[in-house]
Amino acid sequence: MTGAAFLAAPSFVHAQAATTPAPATTAAVQDTIKGLPLDGIAAVVGDQVILVSEVMTAVNQARASGAKVESAKDLARLEQEILEQMIDAELLVQKAKDEKVEVQDAEIADAVDSQEKKIRQQFKSDAEFKAALKEAGMGSLEEWRKLQGDQVKRTKLQQGVMQKLQRDGKVTSVNVGEAEIAEAFDVFKARVGPKEARVGLRQIVVATKPSEDSKKRARNKIDSLYAELLKRPEDFELIAKRESMDGTRELGGDLGWNRRGRMVPEFDRMMFSLNPGIISPIVETAFGFHIIRVDRVQPAEVKARHILIRPMVDTADERRARILADSVAAAWRAGGSFDSLSVKFHDDASGEDKTIPEYPRSELPEPYRNALEGATLNQVVDPFPLPDPSAGVSKFVIAQVTFLDEAGEWTLGEARERIREQLSEERKMRRLIDNLKKKTYVSVRYDPAKQSGSDR
Template identity: 50%
Template structure:
């Protein structure tokens, strides 16, 4: 149930019904079925037999094989119904907890889905006709049902996230791990060729004059905002963050520890809704932050970034510094001391979980070609969408060839998955006890 509930909403196109979330189709299709009945009651909401059938058909469109015998089909129907019950309980729990959803994100997701579906048809008429055949009404009705479904998904996800905080770890035995591995061995994909590595990334540093110029520009923008300037428009006009500039500096919702640099996060969480920060400095440059909304340990904020100019002399110094780092590392200088002195704090210190080698960026693939465990690469250039190039030096930790998985390689992942599934199942079972649930199937 957990895998299905939080799967991506945009599905592989296999006919129109295969491209829409299951519950959306379920809530529209009853109009074309000759007979329907109540399959379950959850609180004050009903789940229909057509909901179950449509959810099953949704999965079939994605490749699930229907059991050939009636007993297997009945068992599948009961499983699907119980998953729909869990989803409805989560929606009701989210509303009870007064969790909020972001309507703009919901409508944007629905519109993206509609755009994808519409692109499969040669004309508006063909699109409308297929909607009608699928029991989804006209385009406006289809959009409304999609928005409702995405809203439900957000409620489910938020309730799930809150409940997961209360989940208690469940012990899993070695025998259970081995049994789970054997059950799914046939379905496991081949282990890809992987690599793990540590890295030191050296970034060019702006001159004091360039930093002073950027700080002065940020101060002038703050003064403009304090005088009543529109923060969003100023961000679109001036911000040097390519990821948020066109969004008026919108960073979306963020929790503590979600990846923002510490000094930025500390200021953001100290602001009240509507409040604008002073100019602050991070490794990226100078920022002005405005908090728009606050809810349950989350903050929705915007920012304006003014980055100091990096010139060719700064880049040349960074390249020379990276050469020095590689030489010192090979001579035995400790990784920790080199990181503390040279590593760009905005970059990861490496990839210590096996990473598929065929998914590495081209620059990393080139640097690691022919390398073996323990090797330290020559410095290589990293593309930087924010500005000047950076330089990386890697040390290979492990280099694994493609092949079959062995239980020992994924034992920890299996243990964690089984523990998570059981602890969440316990929480959902407890919620069932607190909610009126009547299964009619």
């Protein structure tokens, strides 16, 4: 992972970059990408300006992601494509504002947190992570997060306005014929590469649950903390740092901003019923016992803290869960209804989906890969353990294979619906953007073709 990877961010309107690394370039092209050119206006869209430096930054992002550039002519072509995409994106963002489409700050923060977590995992130390930030031209993590946040917001605005216009019936469907699908098949194969092995399944996840004695001890503990808070409510953060049994402990129980539906129902209902500064009664969820305090409220979301006390589980509880999982698997194989069994035994708090229609085998977690090795269609595999780091024990998965597809070359039949859907979406998008261009002032000031022979 190089610093250039930090510059990459999602974009709804984006280039179809090559997936192979770029070969050695000519000296002229190498000189171009060493730094950004002197700034100028590349285009004006409505009342917004797109700078040449912004185009060059996006070009460098594309090259870092594998866009093929072997000559100055290739570079000019890539610049032209990206400039057009940036104009399209700006038109959609402006339309989103006209349509009153909004993106919540919490939603942006969640997306950036997820990106940061994935990137950090690819470095051995925090020092390597910070060094890569500097290589990418970022003065600090905060600067990178702001850049990512801005790009995430623009992407979500583009997605949001398309969804709203479709709901409102303002984006018409586009029919795609068989001849068009056949013509696009070779492009599809070149873009996505060979078909990788995929598997689909449905599953029941059996949690390792605490004994009644353990739950009583946890309840007694939370009762004592609640009594302490009634005497000194101002000590909520201190008590959370001392006692809470989850990842928010070091933050004094801070859960950040949350919208409805993000937490389990019992927690969610209580959190949204509280006024700021009020301490909740004790709330029991699948995770344990909670005390909640809301700090701030704004439309559609709240900022809250909590204290969590988990009932302890041990190897005896884990053995009991394994026996239960074996009995569920036996009932399923004997003809039991998946719907009935999953309602009764699936642990919704685990966050594991009951149904996974298709998933690349190579991306499955190791326990799944091992358990599904050699499994046949419709087979219910033996229960297998899945580590539950928060509890320190395993939960158990009973899975049935519902889809199997081996690796190999795509056939037109396999790719037909994917190509049809993609072409339809692209054409709907193109029609919308062309209509927006007719209603919006767009002036292109930068011509990459004229620059391709000059020393930029």
